[in-house]
Amino acid sequence: MKRLVPVLLAGIALLGLNATPVLAQASGTVDIDISFPPLIILYYYSDITVTIPSAALLNLMTGGDDDIETTGGTVDVSASGGILEGTLAGPGTDLDVNPADVNLHLNTIWAVRSVGAASGNNTQVVVSAPENATLTGSNGGTIVVDDTDIRKNGGTFDGNRQDDFPPTGLGSYQLGDVLLELDISSASTEGTYSNATGGQFTITASSL
Amino acid sequence: MWSAHRALLSPLARGCFTSHVLGLWVMATLGSAVLAGPNAVFWSPSSKGGMIRFSIQPHVILHPIASSELLRGSESQPMRYRGGPIEAPQINTIVTRHVPSLWRVTMPRGTNVDDLEITYDVLSEKGRDGCLSLRGKGDFECPVRILPTRPVTVERQDQVDLLEGGAILELDLTTVRYAGTYSGTLLISIHQL
Numbered sequence: 001m002k003r004l005v006p007v008l009l010a011g012i013a014l015l016g017l018n019a020t021p022v023l024a025q026a027s028g029t030v031d032i033d034i035s036f037p038p039l040i041i042l043y044y045y046s047d048i049t050v051t052i053p054s055a056a057l058l059n060l061m062t063g064g065d066d067d068i069e070t071t072g073g074t075v076d077v078s079a080s081g082g083i084l085e086g087t088l089a090g091p092g093t094d095l096d097v098n099p100a101d102v103n104l105h106l107n108t109i110w111a112v113r114s115v116g117a118a119s120g121n122n123t124q125v126v127v128s129a130p131e132n133a134t135l136t137g138s139n140g141g142t143i144v145v146d147d148t149d150i151r152k153n154g155g156t157f158d159g160n161r162q163d164d165f166p167p168t169g170l171g172s173y174q175l176g177d178v179l180l181e182l183d184i185s186s187a188s189t190e191g192t193y194s195n196a197t198g199g200q201f202t203i204t205a206s207s208l
Numbered sequence: 209m210w211s212a213h214r215a216l217l218s219p220l221a222r223g224c225f226t227s228h229v230l231g232l233w234v235m236a237t238l239g240s241a242v243l244a245g246p247n248a249v250f251w252s253p254s255s256k257g258g259m260i261r262f263s264i265q266p267h268v269i270l271h272p273i274a275s276s277e278l279l280r281g282s283e284s285q286p287m288r289y290r291g292g293p294i295e296a297p298q299i300n301t302i303v304t305r306h307v308p309s310l311w312r313v314t315m316p317r318g319t320n321v322d323d324l325e326i327t328y329d330v331l332s333e334k335g336r337d338g339c340l341s342l343r344g345k346g347d348f349e350c351p352v353r354i355l356p357t358r359p360v361t362v363e364r365q366d367q368v369d370l371l372e373g374g375a376i377l378e379l380d381l382t383t384v385r386y387a388g389t390y391s392g393t394l395l396i397s398i399h400q401l
Contacts, residue, residue, distance in 0.1 A: 024260055024399070025397065025398060025400070026313075026397070027396060027397035028262070028266070028311070028396055029264075029266070029394065030264060030265055030267065030310060030393070030395075031267045031268070031391065031392075031394075032268050032270065032330070032340065032377070032391060032392050032393070032394050033267075033268070033269045033270065033389055033391050034269075034270035034271075034272065034273065034305065034379070034389070034390050035272040035388065035389045036272070036273045036381070036384060036387050036389075036390060037272065037273065037274075037275065037387055039275050039278070039387070041279065041299070113299070114385075115384060115385060115387050116385065116386055117386070117387050117388075166385070167385040167386060169381075169383055169385040170301045170381050170382060170384065171382030
């Protein structure tokens, strides 16, 4: 029995040594939350001056020709008061495009970044304008904006003045275009046509 | 209390130390985070002798992201036409949140703070490393980087020092397309070298 005591003590000492950890460590987890609100950023031009070169206008109206001939024609003349007089049917004056209905596409005129509330086409841009906004020429004449439309780049002008697309995220953006339907039939003089009566054109971006 | 228990189980499974749950309810605003919920408290033998008491915030609600952090001006930005196509200006897509007090550790007096190795790993809902994810829609993620701050001694007692540590969370919002609450789990491990 006397021999057992030192053996037990030695065993306890060994157990004690084995129970002492060499490396202390602890770990735990933290749940983290952060909320991110819906967000829309609209980039737009506050003022735009559109210059229409005469060559572009001529190209639109006649395909670029400024001396348009009408072939053939038989003229019967008669004597009257000592002169011979003949009257033709008149040369063809038709234009390729109706000047009362000229579409002006202003491409890449707006951009939107958006963070949406849900998936789907829930970012919307809308263009609005005063009805028949009139631009007055500096030397006389008027240009009337009959209608407007909007589309995203690569989309189509469908006549409903709005377009929807998915959220872009902040690292990207959606570019877009605006259509102005112009009546230039009364633009009788060259010059700057400005100061739309009745207000400004407005582009609105929103989250649906 | 479930958060505390869940936080407790992982280290217990490793069998490397004994632990206790302290039902201490904490609601405090620290820096840019709201810490809420019971503290999880663990004990571990120190390699230098004595015991280490490690406590952690089980739930951190970071301050919401505000649009003013991303934009320099208002939400509508007029631009001057200078010819050429419109180009949307760059905005700030990196947002940081400083959480100075994520954990606290009580160590035997004289323990060198440089002897502590603290590691942080953040996991999204689907277990993706380095991301938070939109709650309920785990496929939508927000990359996050953890920048640890140096622990500081907040209190000295006769036999022990109380150290506190935290981190800066750097969120990259470049690819985030959907609003909502983004969540994740931050695993904090402390080793005494």
